[in-house]
Amino acid sequence: MKEQFLGGFLVFLGACSFGVLSSIVKTAYRAGYTLGQVTGVQCFFGMLMLWGLHLIFSSINKKKATANQHKQITKKWKVIIVGIFPGLVGICYYQCVQLVPASIAIILLMQYLWISVIIDFVVFKNKPSKLQLLAVFVIIVGSCLAAGIFNNEIRLNLKGCAFGFLAALMYTLFISTSSKIGNELPKLEKSALMISGACIITFLIFPPLFFFKLNISDQIYQLGFLLALLGTVIPPFLFSVGIPKIGISLSAILSAAELPVAVMSSYFYLKESVYSTQWFGVIIILFAIALPNLKHLKK
Numbered sequence: 001m002k003e004q005f006l007g008g009f010l011v012f013l014g015a016c017s018f019g020v021l022s023s024i025v026k027t028a029y030r031a032g033y034t035l036g037q038v039t040g041v042q043c044f045f046g047m048l049m050l051w052g053l054h055l056i057f058s059s060i061n062k063k064k065a066t067a068n069q070h071k072q073i074t075k076k077w078k079v080i081i082v083g084i085f086p087g088l089v090g091i092c093y094y095q096c097v098q099l100v101p102a103s104i105a106i107i108l109l110m111q112y113l114w115i116s117v118i119i120d121f122v123v124f125k126n127k128p129s130k131l132q133l134l135a136v137f138v139i140i141v142g143s144c145l146a147a148g149i150f151n152n153e154i155r156l157n158l159k160g161c162a163f164g165f166l167a168a169l170m171y172t173l174f175i176s177t178s179s180k181i182g183n184e185l186p187k188l189e190k191s192a193l194m195i196s197g198a199c200i201i202t203f204l205i206f207p208p209l210f211f212f213k214l215n216i217s218d219q220i221y222q223l224g225f226l227l228a229l230l231g232t233v234i235p236p237f238l239f240s241v242g243i244p245k246i247g248i249s250l251s252a253i254l255s256a257a258e259l260p261v262a263v264m265s266s267y268f269y270l271k272e273s274v275y276s277t278q279w280f281g282v283i284i285i286l287f288a289i290a291l292p293n294l295k296h297l298k299k
Helices: 002-019 021-030 035-060 069-082 084-099 102-109 112-122 130-146 158-178 187-205 208-212 219-246 248-268 276-298
Strands: none
Touching: 002 021, 002 219, 002 248, 021 035, 021 084, 021 102, 021 219, 021 248, 035 084, 035 187, 035 208, 035 219, 069 084, 069 158, 069 187, 084 102, 084 158, 084 187, 102 130, 102 158, 102 248, 102 276, 112 130, 112 158, 130 276, 187 219, 219 248, 248 276
């Protein structure tokens, strides 16, 4: 029982860690930094941290080299290519955060919940259950309320919404591909390879020339370090430890803590307006996330 409680607590903490990212990004924008600088510094610091941790732990737990090095190299390159998706998630999501309130940006990102059901059906031919279809419908209704579509006081930026949906699509593709590629590799190495792929695509879109223009004391480095720590390093580690202890079903529910944390962070820290209808929409989405997992929890 203690192990389950600890596992649940770790998954919850990981989700909360993800939830504060949008507020940190908004802070960076208010300080005058650009999308390229924010995503670039986060990816670069995240890559350094993960490779550093991988080298430390691999030197402690030395393993024999595999017989077929060519196969290993091919697998690693596939993981790097998959890393393009989280890189694009960061770019699209942070562009969305720049154009719409942080509380709405996270709602748009959460649309991956129903997009993943559609892709799973169209691409992998996995027919959704009635419960999943009901959850999709509830998520869409809750998202409309949470995004303030029916609230005349809220003016949505269409470009920002488009980037939010793109981020959700990229996140869905990332989940679909990462779960099938590179599972034989050590977790830290797989994470380091993925963030390397994210770093490559980010620097191709936003060449890192700004590194030569910024001072080491600039605030972007402090914010970038926080983004890398809270978004790239800590959550994957907490999830990798916590999820095996409590299972995927309960993890899916607890990881939804990212949504209310992001909304509360935007309300209390950024002082953004969050209306009662939006809070109601958030509650509906959380219910929809829990809905397909209720039968597993009963077991």
